[in-house]
Amino acid sequence: MQITRLDLRRFRRFDEVSLAPHSGLNLITGENGAGKTSLLEAMHLMAYGRSFRGRVRDGLLKDGATDLEVFVEWRERVSSGDPASVRVRKAGLRHSGQDWTGRLDGEHVAQLGDLCAALAVVSFEPGSHALVTGSAENRRRYLDWGLFHVEHEFMPLWRRYARALKQRNALLKSGRIRDGLEAWERELAEAGEPLSRRRQLYLEALQDTMAPLLDRIAPGLGRIDLEYQPGWRRDAMPLEDALLLARERDLQAGYTSVGPHRGDWRIQFPGLPGREALSRGQAKLTALAAILGQAAHHAHARGAWPVIALDDLGSELDRAHQGRVLEWLAESAAQVFITGTEPPVGMVDLDLDVSMFHVEHGRVRDGAPLPRP
Numbered sequence: 001m002q003i004t005r006l007d008l009r010r011f012r013r014f015d016e017v018s019l020a021p022h023s024g025l026n027l028i029t030g031e032n033g034a035g036k037t038s039l040l041e042a043m044h045l046m047a048y049g050r051s052f053r054g055r056v057r058d059g060l061l062k063d064g065a066t067d068l069e070v071f072v073e074w075r076e077r078v079s080s081g082d083p084a085s086v087r088v089r090k091a092g093l094r095h096s097g098q099d100w101t102g103r104l105d106g107e108h109v110a111q112l113g114d115l116c117a118a119l120a121v122v123s124f125e126p127g128s129h130a131l132v133t134g135s136a137e138n139r140r141r142y143l144d145w146g147l148f149h150v151e152h153e154f155m156p157l158w159r160r161y162a163r164a165l166k167q168r169n170a171l172l173k174s175g176r177i178r179d180g181l182e183a184w185e186r187e188l189a190e191a192g193e194p195l196s197r198r199r200q201l202y203l204e205a206l207q208d209t210m211a212p213l214l215d216r217i218a219p220g221l222g223r224i225d226l227e228y229q230p231g232w233r234r235d236a237m238p239l240e241d242a243l244l245l246a247r248e249r250d251l252q253a254g255y256t257s258v259g260p261h262r263g264d265w266r267i268q269f270p271g272l273p274g275r276e277a278l279s280r281g282q283a284k285l286t287a288l289a290a291i292l293g294q295a296a297h298h299a300h301a302r303g304a305w306p307v308i309a310l311d312d313l314g315s316e317l318d319r320a321h322q323g324r325v326l327e328w329l330a331e332s333a334a335q336v337f338i339t340g341t342e343p344p345v346g347m348v349d350l351d352l353d354v355s356m357f358h359v360e361h362g363r364v365r366d367g368a369p370l371p372r373p
């Protein structure tokens, strides 16, 4: 996947701005507050239906404006037929007041999820170490995003599970346990068991891409093990039994305490002394390996790389670590966006082909070429 055009209107500080990125590495520089992150945020918004700067979509609309627009055009390889054939796709998103509307390839989309399914972007930003050190929700969302893009059957399963969970929780809250609680528990189990299995298999596959990647970019961290936690004692009993067993407690609490919605996964570092206390830089490298490993898995499973967006890559990583990450990125066939107030120091050491952009005064222009090593 390669984004060939990004247009923003009345988005954050931009009145109207356009970016025509290239394949491979794109570096976007600019002073603090110039709007570099906002450019990546707009791509992320199109690909996820939300910003990476929190759940709330408020604040995206330029001060004083009544609507915003994001337009993305990209090229992707057509999976069947001639391997060299590509198609151009276009997606638009408009937000006015409370309403969001989307268009994909000239057609109105019924739900923003259709845009998310079409455009695959993985984002890494200074808060991404939450994937390692933050709440389980970050890690579940990460797994589910990957599965959503590589397995068509995952989304219907996930929706079925979410619906049954909502129903069971509503019954628990109202105390009306005779109104079909058992049927909803069966439904939860029927959707939750395969959902959980898919997550586990996906995590096992990720271990194969992530472990060598982390070993390459941060060799000091040693071996890793990804450990899946299903959200109930799956080794001891099926989900339906676990729900039955938790029923009394759940009635008291008014919500469902077991199931894949409480699942999690962990990265273990068996060889690392003090492994519970990764430094911020180490946590950042680990989260970066998780995100890039997911991109590599996506490329393997789908035959095309997602777009990789790395906000402020240089911060908290020393020169050598930056260099290793950049070399890996340059060897991949992915389109990559990197932002920074300056070119990352690790980039200057390498003889890489980088397209340069500079954001200033609400505009994007071509940036100065990198100094050669």
Ligand SMILES: Nc1ncnc2c1ncn2[C@@H]1O[C@H](COP(=O)(O)OP(=O)(O)OP(=O)(O)O)[C@@H](O)[C@H]1O
Pocket: 011, 012, 013, 014, 030, 031, 032, 033, 034, 035, 036, 037, 038, 039, 059, 060, 061, 062, 063, 340, 341
């Ligand atoms: N809704 C809005 N309307 C107008 N300006 C906004 C809005 N939201 C954010 N801004 C401005 O946009 C800028 C933030 O942009 P962004 O975070 O993309 O900058 P950046 O170049 O990534 O900065 P840094 O290098 O400091 O991370 C700030 O100057 C902020 O005041």
